[in-house]
Amino acid sequence: MHNADWLARSTRAVWHPCTQMQRHETFPLIPIARGEGVWLVDFDGKRYLDAVSSWWVNLFGHGHPRINAALVDQLGQLEHVMLAGFTHQPVVELSERLGALTGLGHAFYGSDGASATEIALKMSFQFWQQTGHPGKTRFIHLAHSYHGETLGALAVTDVPLFRQTYAPLLNAALSAPSPDARLAGPGEDGEAVARRAAAGLEALLAAHAGQVAALIVEPLVQGAAGMAMYHPVYLSEARRLCHQYGVHLIADEIAVGFGRTGTLFACEQAGIRADFLCLSKGITGGYLPLSCVLTTDEVYAAFYHADIRRGFLHSHSYTGNALACRAALAVLDIFAEDDILARNRGKAAEFAPLLAPLQAHPAVRHFRQQGMIWAFDVDTARGDFALAFFRDMLEQGCLVRPIGQTVYFMPPYVIEAEQMAMLVAATLRTLDALVGEGEGSALAEPAVP
Incomplete structure (x- = not known):
């Protein structure tokens, strides 16, 4: 045809x-x-x-022949099993390797980037509810941010084309100034813009920290904002301010992870570790839908309890799909070996x-x-x-x-x-x-x- x-x-x-x-x-x-x-x-x-x-x-x-071969081999073993009550070799190995690469553990899997954003937002919200801070229910995003188009992700997305129609369905988030280097005024360089934006973030946190669960950022490059690139000092300052004001930092590396910015993960260029790391897109080399959220032991511990209601009751039927995880392992192999x-x-x-x-x-x-x-x-x-x-x-x-x-x-x-x-x-x-x-x-x- x-x-x-x-x-x-x-x-x-x-x-x-x-x-x-x-x-x-x-x-x-x-x-x-x-x-x-x-x-x-x-x-x-x-x-x-x-x-x-x-x-x-x-x-x-x-x-790619090596990813193809890995998937063919996996097809002969296991294509999928529900991850509630069961586990399998590819998801265990992938979680271990991502944990070793990021310093974060206990990987939670979804199907796409918006799912990862939803997972991180829900985890942060529930963490504060279960640790005695019920007033921390809001999120801060950067101006012109994009984090996905499901309702939770859309609430922290600042692109009118996507959010205007659904505005009545969305929770109100707070918008912090973008560190986009294109916003430089006379005599400013990219670092000065980033520090000016960080000062704006601090003012927002000083006024609202008691209500804020997390700040979510696209590290180094805001994609849908027109590939807005910014100095890594903004990430360093954001990490410091989130710690100072008791707010989680969510790094949305869905687009910029896996080498796009020059390091495996963009946050490495600022020498920081976020509380939540969202991954998708390149994780399987473009082969199969998969997303992952990695978080800290402290966050994980807040959900570890005899009461089922204190668990993280979020799922996707294809969570941690064996074929997708095997493709992701092949991607990590290619990074390391080549x-x-x-x-x-x-x-x-x-x-x-x-x-x-x-x-x-x-x-x-x-x-x-x-x-x-x-x-x-x-x-x-x-x-x-x-x-x-x-x-x-x-x-x-x-x-x-x-x-x-x-x-x-x-x-x-x-x-x-x-x-x-x-x-x-x-x-x-x-x-x-x-x-x-x-x-x-x-x-x-x-x-x-």
Whole structure:
């Protein structure tokens, strides 16, 4: 079958995520037949360079032989067993290894990033209820934060496009200033912005600490905010302030964990340990849905009791799925055996000259890089910039999905210099074609990751 056949069937039967389906009357879906490394291949044989790692999940390319082999082996042993009352080898080994890597123990599993956020928020809330602090029921998030789209996660998400419709259903959270380095005023650098934001956080904690259960942050990079990158001193200050005011720190490393920022986990660059660490996306290398929340022994102990009602009564049918855990173990093996973090540092240095023409483009603002994430903002009045850019890049065989006026690359780590050069050349052609063409649509496109 060809693209057109699958396109028609998908349009009739599938409700696609984060999408206005009417758009596909004029902007067709792309049916994908297979993946090969950094490439996605459609049913007509056209290849697309997956520069966003299929929504930030794919670490080592599509169809990685070692992850494939691990899953085939696991299929011959155990595909799934309920984790209530039972356990299995992959979930035990994965929990042990994540604990050793993070200094946190007792991993609790979910199915996706929003589930991880929900788990951490509920655990923090219940901890305070069970330790004599029933007034600590609120959460602090950063301005422009994104933590997921289930109701608890949406309550700490500050993206109007996602939360406005559901506002009556959401608990009221507190918003702290973002440390986004792009907010620098005259004479300020990224560190100064981070310290100024930390001062704003302290004022909020001083006024509300008795009501606050936790602060939740995306360490170093706020993804849906337009890849807002910030200085690690903010994390150091947030850790200090949370300790000072008796508030949990939740590190949402769903997008930035597993090497995206240059270290295995972003919090390492500030030398801190959060009270809760949320992981998902890259945890299985982009193969299977899995999320994990790791927390401290102190939090775990507050739930350890003879009374069932004091336990953490949260579950998913596929909690700790054996196949997903086995894929995650293969991912950790690849990191350890192939020295991925060092390789990524080498690639980032190798790619820097290739990206220099983008940095110098007259329409580019705030060119920035953190580990294996590159981003820049485009100075354009086009209301339809993101959609037009996405469409033009697809025609050139590149999957790049801007967030508003922010263009970013977050490719699989297996990308090579030749492929990065192709991506940069296509991006330059698209910028030249779109910027200055006119205003485009009068209705601005909302920023959608």
